[in-house]
Amino acid sequence: MLRYILIVMFIKYFYCVILGINLRPGIFAENNFELMFILILFYLEYILLDNKINLLNTFLLVCIFILSGSRSGIASLGFLFFMMYGFKFDEKFLIRFSFIILIFAASIFIFIERGQTIAQIDRFKFLMLFLYDIRDWNLMDFLLGSSGALKPLSDFTCNKLFFYELFSHKSDEICYSVAYHSYILRAIFDHGLIGLLFICVFYLYILKLSKFSILQCLNILGVILLNSLSVSAFNNVFVIMAVIFLLGVDRSAGYIKKSK
Numbered sequence: 644m645l646r647y648i649l650i651v652m653f654i655k656y657f658y659c660v661i662l663g664i665n666l667r668p669g670i671f672a673e674n675n676f677e678l679m680f681i682l683i684l685f686y687l688e689y690i691l692l693d694n695k696i697n698l699l700n701t702f703l704l705v706c707i708f709i710l711s712g713s714r715s716g717i718a719s720l721g722f723l724f725f726m727m728y729g730f731k732f733d734e735k736f737l738i739r740f741s742f743i744i745l746i747f748a749a750s751i752f753i754f755i756e757r758g759q760t761i762a763q764i765d766r767f768k769f770l771m772l773f774l775y776d777i778r779d780w781n782l783m784d785f786l787l788g789s790s791g792a793l794k795p796l797s798d799f800t801c802n803k804l805f806f807y808e809l810f811s812h813k814s815d816e817i818c819y820s821v822a823y824h825s826y827i828l829r830a831i832f833d834h835g836l837i838g839l840l841f842i843c844v845f846y847l848y849i850l851k852l853s854k855f856s857i858l859q860c861l862n863i864l865g866v867i868l869l870n871s872l873s874v875s876a877f878n879n880v881f882v883i884m885a886v887i888f889l890l891g892v893d894r895s896a897g898y899i900k901k902s903k
Contacts, residue, residue, distance in 0.1 A: 649703040656710040678716040683885035715873035772800045788835035826871040
C-alpha cells in the first residue's frame with residue numbers, strides 16, 4: 644500500500660513543481676499534513692522489515708519531501724533518518740551519514756530557495772505573537788495554560804493574524820489559539836506545559852502498549868513533535884490515521900522487532 648501512495652504523491656508533486664502549477668503541492672490538503680502520514684508509514688515499514696529499508700520507497704519518499712518545499716517536513720525526515728542510522732557504527736556508516744547530510748543540505752536549500760529571512764517566516768511571527776500574549780504569565784499559567792477554557796488571544800495578535808482568517812464565527816475580531824498554527828504553541832496556551840506533557844505521555848503509553856520499543860516510540864513522537872512546531876500534528880487527521888496503522892499492526896505474527 645505504501646508503495647502506491649508514494650508513487651501517486653511523487654507523480655503529483657513532480658508535475659506540479661516542474662510545470663509551476665503549485666510549488667507547495669499536495670494530494671488531499673496542505674502537504675505539511677499529509678507528509679507526516681507517509682513518513683510514519685515508512686517508519687512502520689522499516690520496523691516490520693527488521694530495521695531495513697526498501698530502497699525504491701526510500702527514494703520516492705526523499706524525492707517527495709524535497710519536492711514538497713516543506714521546511715518542517717524535511718526537518719522531520721532528517722530527524723527520523725538520523726535516529727534510524729546516525730548511531731549505527733559499521734562499515735556503511737559513512738554512506739548513511741552522507742545521506743543524512745544530503746537531507747539536511749536539502750532543507751537548507753529549501754529555506755534559501757523560498758527567499759525568506761527568519762523574521763519573515765510566518766511560524767516565527769506566530770512565535771513572537773505567542774510570546775507577546777504570555778508576557779504576563781506566572782508559573783501556574785505556564786503549567787496549566789491560560790485561565791478559562793478557550794480564552795481568546797489579544798486584540799493585537801488577532802489584528803496581526805487577520806490575514807489567516809482563523810477567527811471566531813461570532814466575530815471577525817476574536818481569534819483563538821488555533822491562529823498560532825503550531826500545535827505546541829496552541830497546547831501550551833490552552834492547557835499549559837502539563838497538558839502538552841500529558842498528550843506526549845499518552846502517545847508514548849499507547850505505542851508502548853502496542854509492543855513498540857522505547858526508542859521506536861520516541862522516534863515516532865519526535866517526528867510528530869517536529870511537525871507540531873509548524874502545524875496541528877496531534878490534531879491532524881493524517882497523523883491520527885498513521886497512528887491507527889501503528890496500533891493496528893498484527894503483533895501476534897511477531898513482526899515488531901526490538902530496536903538494537
